[in-house]
Amino acid sequence: MRTVSTSPTASGETPARRDAEATKAAILKSARYLLTRHAHADITLKDVAERAGVSPPLILKYFGNKGTLFARVMSFEADAEALLDAPLPELGRHMVRHVLESQSQRGLDPLLRIAFAPLHGELGDILRANFRTQVTEQLADRLTGPDAGLRAELAVGTLVGLGAMYGVARVPHLRASAIDDIVDRYAPLVQAQLTPPAR
Amino acid sequence: MRTVSTSPTASGETPARRDAEATKAAILKSARYLLTRHAHADITLKDVAERAGVSPPLILKYFGNKGTLFARVMSFEADAEALLDAPLPELGRHMVRHVLESQSQRGLDPLLRIAFAPLHGELGDILRANFRTQVTEQLADRLTGPDAGLRAELAVGTLVGLGAMYGVARVPHLRASAIDDIVDRYAPLVQAQLTPPAR
Numbered sequence: 001m002r003t004v005s006t007s008p009t010a011s012g013e014t015p016a017r018r019d020a021e022a023t024k025a026a027i028l029k030s031a032r033y034l035l036t037r038h039a040h041a042d043i044t045l046k047d048v049a050e051r052a053g054v055s056p057p058l059i060l061k062y063f064g065n066k067g068t069l070f071a072r073v074m075s076f077e078a079d080a081e082a083l084l085d086a087p088l089p090e091l092g093r094h095m096v097r098h099v100l101e102s103q104s105q106r107g108l109d110p111l112l113r114i115a116f117a118p119l120h121g122e123l124g125d126i127l128r129a130n131f132r133t134q135v136t137e138q139l140a141d142r143l144t145g146p147d148a149g150l151r152a153e154l155a156v157g158t159l160v161g162l163g164a165m166y167g168v169a170r171v172p173h174l175r176a177s178a179i180d181d182i183v184d185r186y187a188p189l190v191q192a193q194l195t196p197p198a199r
Numbered sequence: 200m201r202t203v204s205t206s207p208t209a210s211g212e213t214p215a216r217r218d219a220e221a222t223k224a225a226i227l228k229s230a231r232y233l234l235t236r237h238a239h240a241d242i243t244l245k246d247v248a249e250r251a252g253v254s255p256p257l258i259l260k261y262f263g264n265k266g267t268l269f270a271r272v273m274s275f276e277a278d279a280e281a282l283l284d285a286p287l288p289e290l291g292r293h294m295v296r297h298v299l300e301s302q303s304q305r306g307l308d309p310l311l312r313i314a315f316a317p318l319h320g321e322l323g324d325i326l327r328a329n330f331r332t333q334v335t336e337q338l339a340d341r342l343t344g345p346d347a348g349l350r351a352e353l354a355v356g357t358l359v360g361l362g363a364m365y366g367v368a369r370v371p372h373l374r375a376s377a378i379d380d381i382v383d384r385y386a387p388l389v390q391a392q393l394t395p396p397a398r
Binding site (some may be wrong): 017022033038039040041042047114115116118119120128131132136147149150151152153154156157160161162164165167169170172173174177180182185186188191192 | 238241312314315327330335352356358360364371376384385386387392
């Protein structure tokens with residue numbers, strides 16, 4: 001479906017309402033930017049406000065609190081689409097490369113945000129639910145054979161661990177290795193869960 | 200070397216000094232207890248103080264700030280010893296079982312704390328340095344053949360990822376599976392890094 005562009009006057013929108021929507025969008029964009037570069041625990045409302053050019057109380061007015069604001073932008077959907085974008089026989093290599101390239105090019109891969117999910121409270125629960133429906137269950141739907149759900153979770157686990165070692169533990173041998181070399185070594189572990197060899 | 204026990208009177212220790220040491224020990228014990236059950240970002244000085252039965256300012260007096268207090272107790276040493284306590288040919292199975300049993304019995308395995316390490320600041324740097332010297336380098340020292348350092352990091356990565364999926368993402372199929380079944384499936388991935396099959 002195409003959307004029809006209407007002028008603000010025709011739609012009856014007031015300038016104040018347009019301003020509010022633009023401000024909300026700026027706040028979400030700011031939160032999204034910071035979340036791809038820092039652990040959410042390290043980000044303050046003041047950081048988000050400064051980057052968006054608004055006051056912290058305005059963020060509270062529009063989004064309630066930091067938890068509900070972050071829940072809005074903590075979706076794995078866009079990343080999961082890129083992560084899973086390869087035919088099944090090559091998916092292990094693709095996913096390992098995707099994690100490493102996200103880390104080295106963007107500083108942190110979005111998948112790794114699940115490792116920072118708070119253990120208590122609403123924000124963690126939203127992240128966990130998003131992670132399951134958008135990542136592990138999407139992958140499980142691609143797999144054939146028994147225990148697809150478990151195998152998908154274990155495959156994603158290897159990727160989250162690789163991302164944590166690269167981006168958080170920052171271990172020296174991994175950081176110094178060529179991406180191709182890591183893909184060659186690590187992708188077979190992932191692929192063994194996706195398309196297990198016959199026993 | 201044996202240590203010779205001396206009476207407080209003989210050593211010249213004052214009761215006040217003994218009290219201070221006991222208080223410091225209680226604070227460290229409280230911090231250690233909370234850190235095995237919560238992400239450090241979720242723990243406040245007030246939590247530590249309440250559990251230790253002291254005031255938050257007393258913690259600041261003895262330990263400077265929350266970061267330096269936590270750095271004192273965020274050692275991987277005790278856990279690394281238990282994690283690596285198996286002959287090399289069985290080490291993959293042992294490590295996978297250790298991570299899963301720590302998770303299911305204690306709520307969080309200590310190894311997983313590396314995934315919560317802050318990306319900036321002194322606390323994260325101390326955690327990263329401890330993790331390397333106490334975990335990945337200890338494991339690398341046990342391995343033979345080329346690229347032992349990288350293989351140790353990748354093996355530990357698979358374990359950190361498994362722990363994150365179990366303890367943080369809390370994915371349902373993994374949580375519902377028997378530990379023996381997960382060990383059978385996952386240990387070969389770990390062992391392939393420890394004792395790689397000849398190419």
